[in-house]
Amino acid sequence: MNNILEWISQPWPWYVAGPLIALVMFSMLFFGKSFGLSANLRTMCSILGAGKSCEFFDFDWKTQTWNLVFALGLVLGGLISHLYLGYEPAANISETTITELQALGINNPGETLVPTEIFNWENLLSVQGFIFMVVGGFLVGFGTRYAGGCTSGHAISGLSDLQPASLVAVIGFFIGGLIMTYFILPYLLVM
Missing domain, CATH: 1.10.287 (Helix Hairpins)
Structure with missing residues (x-):
């Protein structure tokens, strides 16, 4: 069990992650869906009643429920990986990038995901x-x-x-x- 958790907690290689993304995309095409996270904002605004005052938000939001569930899965997946799979806050960036960012005033580039400065x-x-x-x-x-x-x-x-x-x-x-x-x-x- 520890070997499986150790494998899951590491970044997956391209030959695993790439085919998984392709499988998801082929299944979405097969079912006539299109992927895009920004569509969730439109859906949430429609749920909250924005369609009454703006035509853009006036659509059947129930057809996009699957996309909201997908976005929720992204949040939950990120939370699970952060809490249980060895979250590492450092960003893996090249030495050249580190040197260039330090020259621009970023003190510890790569130490965190975003520069705290x-x-x-x-x-x-x-x-x-x-x-x-x-x-x-x-x-x-x-x-x-x-x-x-x-x-x-x-x-x-x-x-x-x-x-x-x-x-x-x-x-x-x-x-x-x-x-x-x-x-x-x-x-x-x-x-």
Whole structure:
């Protein structure tokens, strides 16, 4: 039993995780479902009655119950892995990235999943924290709605369903990420 728990608590190799993702996607395609976590926000707003004042939320949310259950499973799976399967808060990043982040003022990059110099409650009231958390959160939400889905919906579900719009969206995600990483982030970190 200990060997099984030890195996489960380690990151799964690509040749196990990849086919499992493919199996889930093929089964979703077979049953006529499309994957995307951002759709859950629309469903929750519809459940709470937003459809009475906004046409976008006026749909039969009961058809999306499976997606809410899937999102709940993600939360429970994360909780179980954190509590029982040896959660490690450090991020495994390269030495080059560590050196570059230290040059930008991040003291212990990789020690935690997110840099505490940026993501903390005190920083929220600063200009830098407001830009990272509030403006960044707004842009993620706006971009998700504008693109018709989130990264998981387009990159996993849309590409496996061979949707051209998803290919364009995923290319846009990568271009945006590269622009942010190399041209905008360095200026935000030295604010």
